[in-house]
Amino acid sequence: MTLQAGFIGYGFMGKAHANALARLPMFFPDVPAVERHMLCGRNEERVKAAADRFGFTHTTDDWETLVESVDVLYNLGPNGLHADPSIAALERDVHVLCEKPLASTLENAERMVEAARDSDAVAACAFNYRYVPALRLAKDLIDRGALGDVRHVRGSYLGDWQADADHPWTWRNDADLAGYGQVADVGSHTIDLVRWLVGGIDDVSGRLATQVAERPAPDGDGSRPVTTDDAYVATVSFESGAIGVLEGSSVATGHKASNTIEVIGSDGAIRFDLERLNELEVHDADGRGYERILVTDEDDPYGDRWWPAGHTIGWEHTVVHENYEFCRAIAGDGGDVVPFSEAFEVLRIVDALVESDAHGERRSLHVDD
Amino acid sequence: MTLQAGFIGYGFMGKAHANALARLPMFFPDVPAVERHMLCGRNEERVKAAADRFGFTHTTDDWETLVESVDVLYNLGPNGLHADPSIAALERDVHVLCEKPLASTLENAERMVEAARDSDAVAACAFNYRYVPALRLAKDLIDRGALGDVRHVRGSYLGDWQADADHPWTWRNDADLAGYGQVADVGSHTIDLVRWLVGGIDDVSGRLATQVAERPAPDGDGSRPVTTDDAYVATVSFESGAIGVLEGSSVATGHKASNTIEVIGSDGAIRFDLERLNELEVHDADGRGYERILVTDEDDPYGDRWWPAGHTIGWEHTVVHENYEFCRAIAGDGGDVVPFSEAFEVLRIVDALVESDAHGERRSLHVDD
Amino acid sequence: MTLQAGFIGYGFMGKAHANALARLPMFFPDVPAVERHMLCGRNEERVKAAADRFGFTHTTDDWETLVESVDVLYNLGPNGLHADPSIAALERDVHVLCEKPLASTLENAERMVEAARDSDAVAACAFNYRYVPALRLAKDLIDRGALGDVRHVRGSYLGDWQADADHPWTWRNDADLAGYGQVADVGSHTIDLVRWLVGGIDDVSGRLATQVAERPAPDGDGSRPVTTDDAYVATVSFESGAIGVLEGSSVATGHKASNTIEVIGSDGAIRFDLERLNELEVHDADGRGYERILVTDEDDPYGDRWWPAGHTIGWEHTVVHENYEFCRAIAGDGGDVVPFSEAFEVLRIVDALVESDAHGERRSLHVDD
Amino acid sequence: MTLQAGFIGYGFMGKAHANALARLPMFFPDVPAVERHMLCGRNEERVKAAADRFGFTHTTDDWETLVESVDVLYNLGPNGLHADPSIAALERDVHVLCEKPLASTLENAERMVEAARDSDAVAACAFNYRYVPALRLAKDLIDRGALGDVRHVRGSYLGDWQADADHPWTWRNDADLAGYGQVADVGSHTIDLVRWLVGGIDDVSGRLATQVAERPAPDGDGSRPVTTDDAYVATVSFESGAIGVLEGSSVATGHKASNTIEVIGSDGAIRFDLERLNELEVHDADGRGYERILVTDEDDPYGDRWWPAGHTIGWEHTVVHENYEFCRAIAGDGGDVVPFSEAFEVLRIVDALVESDAHGERRSLHVDD
Incomplete structure (x- = not known):
């Protein structure tokens, strides 16, 4: 099983999760391979540069396209953008790892919980600590x-x-x-x-x-x-x-x-x-x-x-572990996610x-x- | 000027303040001498033993006697006993160093503040830190x-x-x-x-x-x-x-x-x-x-x-410093008391x-x- | 410029340097790409498993073959094996990163210094701290x-x-x-x-x-x-x-x-x-x-x-930095190596x-x- | 038993040992009382001021007089002055607490060891730590x-x-x-x-x-x-x-x-x-x-x-403990001295x-x- 992942966001968190996915094969070979498939962002030039740097093969400026193109959504955008793409993904049974806090309002968060309940996909929030x-x-x-x-x-x-x-x-x-x-x-x-x-x-x-x-x-x-x-x-x-x-x-x-x-x-x-x-x-x-x-x-x-x-290990390893657990959950092999x-x-x-x-x-x- | 001090209480705090007074002459010779005059406690045997150990020359089981016999009252008893002896002392212009908290009720604390306001004596609370x-x-x-x-x-x-x-x-x-x-x-x-x-x-x-x-x-x-x-x-x-x-x-x-x-x-x-x-x-x-x-x-x-x-110095030195400041205040030489x-x-x-x-x-x- | 690297050794140090090379493109894109080309070890089964895990495309049990097949030699074997492969590599102007201590005898170390002096390749010792x-x-x-x-x-x-x-x-x-x-x-x-x-x-x-x-x-x-x-x-x-x-x-x-x-x-x-x-x-x-x-x-x-x-970063990052400096030295772009x-x-x-x-x-x- | 103590030296160490003796009665009442009897120093004015501050009743500028006047000698002078007064004291069976190092030459130190061996008095070196x-x-x-x-x-x-x-x-x-x-x-x-x-x-x-x-x-x-x-x-x-x-x-x-x-x-x-x-x-x-x-x-x-x-306690307490052990040794009640x-x-x-x-x-x- 090889999974295609799509990221919304290519700042600090985009870098951290891209790095995590890149490191799984050498250190956690017991989870499915995840390809960095598509990176989504508004500024075309920047998103292409980031994709190149972070190892993504495709880019888009439209999150709906992204959701339709991948098996796994990493929602790393601003809090206000957490709800809609996550819900759209879950409705398509695309797995979602969403950055914290879950949403910018309680109402949106509640909608996300409902979408997760109704989906067969894994829906996890990225409390990496x-x-x-x-x-x-x-x-x-x-x-x-x-x-x-x-x-x-x-x-x-x-x-x-x-x-x-x-x-x-x-x-x-x-x-x-x-x-x-x-x-x-x-x-x-x-x-x-x-x-x-x-x-x-x-x-x-x-x-x-x-x-x-x-x-x-x-x-x-x-x-x-x-x-x-x-x-x-x-x-x-x-x-x-x-x-x-x-x-x-x-x-x-x-x-x-x-x-x-x-x-x-x-x-x-x-x-x-x-x-x-x-x-x-x-x-x-x-x-x-x-x-x-x-x-x-x-x-x-x-x-x-x-x-x-x-x-010793460093901060980034918490994100690697988090991705490992998320991938285990996707594979139906336990996986301690939030x-x-x-x-x-x-x-x-x-x-x-x-x-x-x-x-x-x-x-x-x-x-x- | 040599002051006669009386203590209510001979437990931990009694020991700490007795030690402090004993150390002032060698390290803080610029404040008046304070003699450990009278120690007050209920159990006669114990209070006599403590007086002997802590360097007091007299004992009593009656705080009113104590207040009448000294220039300075150290009120080191249980919180419920802070108000009456302190007020009696202040009414006689006997200086008071009272352990914290000031009293066991706000009402008693308020009475103590009034007594301090009306007295010519120094009234200080022992916040040693x-x-x-x-x-x-x-x-x-x-x-x-x-x-x-x-x-x-x-x-x-x-x-x-x-x-x-x-x-x-x-x-x-x-x-x-x-x-x-x-x-x-x-x-x-x-x-x-x-x-x-x-x-x-x-x-x-x-x-x-x-x-x-x-x-x-x-x-x-x-x-x-x-x-x-x-x-x-x-x-x-x-x-x-x-x-x-x-x-x-x-x-x-x-x-x-x-x-x-x-x-x-x-x-x-x-x-x-x-x-x-x-x-x-x-x-x-x-x-x-x-x-x-x-x-x-x-x-x-x-x-x-x-x-x-x-x-380095230790915990007890905070009490020595506190006594130094209290004695300075009594001598009218500044003295940073609470x-x-x-x-x-x-x-x-x-x-x-x-x-x-x-x-x-x-x-x-x-x-x- | 893409360099082909060969490693002698696939234990702790092999893992550390393989990881370092894998991480350079995302974090240090300013140095030449280094491919994990060939891994050398005596036990065929184990070396193949390690090659698979660490991202090498070829294996060998003969260090002379290795030296002839690569642009860069990582000498990560026991101290007694540091001299000969390193010298052979340097004679072919193959760059060498050798683990510390430089050799198991002063005589061998001296031979290595001479080989480095006579070579156009970079010869560095891996003092990662x-x-x-x-x-x-x-x-x-x-x-x-x-x-x-x-x-x-x-x-x-x-x-x-x-x-x-x-x-x-x-x-x-x-x-x-x-x-x-x-x-x-x-x-x-x-x-x-x-x-x-x-x-x-x-x-x-x-x-x-x-x-x-x-x-x-x-x-x-x-x-x-x-x-x-x-x-x-x-x-x-x-x-x-x-x-x-x-x-x-x-x-x-x-x-x-x-x-x-x-x-x-x-x-x-x-x-x-x-x-x-x-x-x-x-x-x-x-x-x-x-x-x-x-x-x-x-x-x-x-x-x-x-x-x-x-x-924070962890121990492994010291090895990444070391590899970055080594690659810079190979590229002729400074590079602070030992x-x-x-x-x-x-x-x-x-x-x-x-x-x-x-x-x-x-x-x-x-x-x- | 009340012992008369004499000090050579009234600097840092004089202050530390004077303080220690002053504190024994309240905290270590199980050892004999030691009176601060005589303080020895060359500058008459300074030695009198120090005696007053440290609680000594007599002063002298002659260490031989001191040795003849006391039961216990505290040798707190410069290293070069450790030997002669200590030996003179031990010859009179006057107990000696000498500051460290024992002497300024090995020869003098050896003489001190011999004097200690031949004396009935306690001879201890002040390794307070x-x-x-x-x-x-x-x-x-x-x-x-x-x-x-x-x-x-x-x-x-x-x-x-x-x-x-x-x-x-x-x-x-x-x-x-x-x-x-x-x-x-x-x-x-x-x-x-x-x-x-x-x-x-x-x-x-x-x-x-x-x-x-x-x-x-x-x-x-x-x-x-x-x-x-x-x-x-x-x-x-x-x-x-x-x-x-x-x-x-x-x-x-x-x-x-x-x-x-x-x-x-x-x-x-x-x-x-x-x-x-x-x-x-x-x-x-x-x-x-x-x-x-x-x-x-x-x-x-x-x-x-x-x-x-x-x-907590402070540095000076090490000197108090040292004096306690020294006094125990003098009293023949154990006493862990050097x-x-x-x-x-x-x-x-x-x-x-x-x-x-x-x-x-x-x-x-x-x-x-």
């Missing part, structure tokens, strides 16, 4: 009870990509184009991770801020208002009784990709920082402190696929944070409440 | 604008002293005796630090938990219910526009005294962990990452009083967190709101 | 004087791959097959790095040890003696006046790939640990402590080739350490001495 | 076999107190006054620690440097030559088969009191850094990485004497390093060799 070996080890530890009852959770994603107030305005700074701000952009990663690791969320209370109120226009002509949040904080309660904090920011000086997770339970604890993604710190309540573990052993998650122990329904739950929590902030009240996540 | 050299350096940096506009704040105090569910019940687990749980016990430290460093707080939203619902009775006979929180999380907004999270727990495995503060501004950032109290990590937005600074140089706060650069009115503000925020949790809504701290 | 972005940044800092006069150097490479005394015997444990033990295996990396960063070495004094004297035979039948060192330590003096220590071990529990370098100068200092290869710690004597820098910015070495700032003559100098120092240990005396590296 | 709780825990682990056979050792003491070439000349920069340079000043600490932790040393090979050749005269008039080393490196072999490196420097920018020890064995490992003296990192070969332990629990060494778990004979062995190794450097050869420590 689930594929960090250290976090998979953490998940293992939690699932087999090594931490006991989880009590306290911290999830944070701080970056400085817009810390400088002179950094130009982008579509992510616009509520109409992006839907939500950092509460969805980085927040969705954090929310997905804590749900995955700790379980269902009972209620949240959020506080959003726009700390740089306007930014230079991208064309250099004057400035434009920022209408999304650039930072958020939240409290969270889990169904299990744990409590925690969530944080995100794109204006946090001194932080590059401080995607951190900390889970403290009655019998142990773990903590993780994406800037040191090969490491997990583990506390066992029978011991004393935290043990720093380099998660590169042969029997660590994906450890046998890469290099001998001690030879279904649209879970990605919808994440967006529902994002939305609850926004509502909580607007109304000054805690929001329950229970459907009946 | 303001006297960590690294945090004073942080305060300096913030005050002189090195961090620019503060955007993001994290304050946390996690410990494991009751992480084991078999740890016996104490008065701190009882709402009647303690007033509040960890939200006040460790939370008041965190709230005081972030207010001191970052400024006034606009609103908060809290979530409290009691993760160990009952504990063995201290006498070993059955168990007793825990009626205070043993962990809390909160969001916070500052008047300046910064947002942040606060956390505290006494049931956090793997943490001993994880009293951490992180302040991120437009031009720089700092972070601190009490478990490494000689260190401050500083980010300058003109640079790249965080620089780890050992705050033991001669020109660091209190650095000229102790040892050559590189020779007045009761500020400690009351801290307790008001603690109370707002409790109310916020109970009602599921954010609480404004503005008096007019 | 020169291509870690953080270390290239360190080199930049040192070269432009940011550290002032270097005073103190530490280089270490500790691993635990044979820490367990039950780990089977390998060819590296045999003096006849390997030439030298860890003093060359990890030591050559360390020596190359400190020479590259700090400059010429004046003299050394070494102490070697064989801490596990025999190991289970690989076929499970009895045990075999270890006749090479499994750990070494050394002092080193540099021509510039700096002094330092070198260390290496394959039996160091708790260490995976602790390849660390520390350089302390009159005006600043740097330190690095391969287990955190995206980071460099930098001290500026005008400041106070060490600043931890994440070396993933666009203007960091190779930073514009990969991912946005904060998205010539055989420098690799010979490294081996000369390895040998001096062995002699120093045997004779109990310091060894000068000056040719005239 | 043996009293760091974390290092005592390390010693416990090693002694009870938790690390298995020790293979690899690193001991280092780097500081920047003379890193600036404009730092004035001191007596430590003069070979006649100091005997040895940093190889003894910080080196003796490191050598004592590794001997204490790992056992007897077989041979050493040292390399000394004087990296700042002259310094401004202390009176500001011209410059003076530096005739001692300001940095050294060494290899070391232990009787047990372990090998290791030693390093020391007073000109290492970026380091304040980087007194680090690392011991790697077949079954585990430990590492320590004085800048974080409350911590020990421990690796157990049954686990994976290093666990960071905060050594402040009640059952840690000296842990029950100070504060609740998590409340006898002069061990301090002599340390100096013998220092001297061997100097000789090794001068002659370019490894030096055996065996007396028969």
